Amino acid sequence: MGDSSHTSDDRLHRRGLMFILSSPSGAGKTTLSRMLLARDSEIKLSVSATTRPPRPGEVDGVHYHFVSPQEFDRMVEEDDFYEWAHVFGHRYGTPKGKIRAGLKDGKDVLFDIDWQGTQQLYQKDQQDVVRVFILPPSLEELHRRLTGRATDSAEVIAARMERARAEISHWDGYDYVIINDNVDVCFEKVHAILEAERMKRQRQTGLIPFVRGLMG
Numbered sequence: 239m240g241d242s243s244h245t246s247d248d249r250l251h252r253r254g255l256m257f258i259l260s261s262p263s264g265a266g267k268t269t270l271s272r273m274l275l276a277r278d279s280e281i282k283l284s285v286s287a288t289t290r291p292p293r294p295g296e297v298d299g300v301h302y303h304f305v306s307p308q309e310f311d312r313m314v315e316e317d318d319f320y321e322w323a324h325v326f327g328h329r330y331g332t333p334k335g336k337i338r339a340g341l342k343d344g345k346d347v348l349f350d351i352d353w354q355g356t357q358q359l360y361q362k363d364q365q366d367v368v369r370v371f372i373l374p375p376s377l378e379e380l381h382r383r384l385t386g387r388a389t390d391s392a393e394v395i396a397a398r399m400e401r402a403r404a405e406i407s408h409w410d411g412y413d414y415v416i417i418n419d420n421v422d423v424c425f426e427k428v429h430a431i432l433e434a435e436r437m438k439r440q441r442q443t444g445l446i447p448f449v450r451g452l453m454g
């Protein structure tokens with residue numbers, strides 16, 4: 239179809255969305271984010287900057303921009319961040335990049351950020367933000383996952399478990415809440431939310447010309 243209200247695969251033009259996945263550490267949001275990026279080519283990760291050191295397998299510029307505290311200070315001074323927060327003794331921030339321009343073009347952005355960042359993004363841009371919170375089936379299982387991941391020392395795991403209750407207490411600041419028991423089942427739910435949110439009437443900016451065309 240040569241109609242400008244259509245994208246190439248015959249869907250209507252739409253505004254992109256900001257898809258936020260948050261959870262207590264170890265509940266599975268990184269796993270789910272990676273599954274989503276692998277399955278869905280229309281959504282791209284917002285790569286945060288952090289002062290935390292890389293874990294084995296983490297690639298600079300792919301999973302995070304790993305920066306020194308001095309570099310982070312400079313980015314804050316230059317107003318490079320949409321939002322930033324202290325988490326587990328390190329700083330994490332969302333670079334502004336081209337997010338806003340991308341939304342207009344129908345580009346979706348995935349954010350793996352905590353509740354503080356979620357609140358800040360939501361305050362700035364309510365209409366584009368979709369907030370999803372992932373819960374573990376139990377605290378015992380959360381501890382098993384943090385231990386099984388084998389990326390953190392016993393002290394760090396203890397600190398993350400300590401913080402888990404506080405993080406869980408923010409569940410009511412989210413639009414959707416999913417328990418990550420079976421990861422494949424949980425992933426299908428996350429993907430279904432993304433697909434449904436894309437169909438929201440307000441996001442489908444191509445609807446008016448399309449319907450006008452239908453009505454002749």
Ligand SMILES: Nc1nc2c(ncn2[C@@H]2O[C@H](COP(=O)(O)OP(=O)(O)O)[C@@H](O)[C@H]2O)c(=O)[nH]1
Pocket residue numbers: 260261262263264268286287290321322323325326330331332350351352353354355356
């Ligand atoms: N506010 C905010 N939080 C972030 C950002 N990037 C990562 N986080 C959060 O920081 C926390 C710690 O992340 P990380 O050290 O990778 O450990 P994880 O919890 O095991 O994924 C998680 O809750 C992330 O969602 C960011 O740019 N802004």
Ligand SMILES: Nc1ncnc2c1ncn2[C@@H]1O[C@H](COP(=O)(O)OP(=O)(O)O)[C@@H](O)[C@H]1O
Pocket residue numbers: 261262263264265266267268269270383384386387418419420421422
């Ligand atoms: N549903 C699940 N069942 C069992 N293990 C899981 C599940 N989801 C994630 N994991 C594992 O738990 C650990 C923590 O998951 P991760 O995605 O790193 O969590 P987060 O990013 O929330 O800290 C990883 O080793 C991951 O493979």
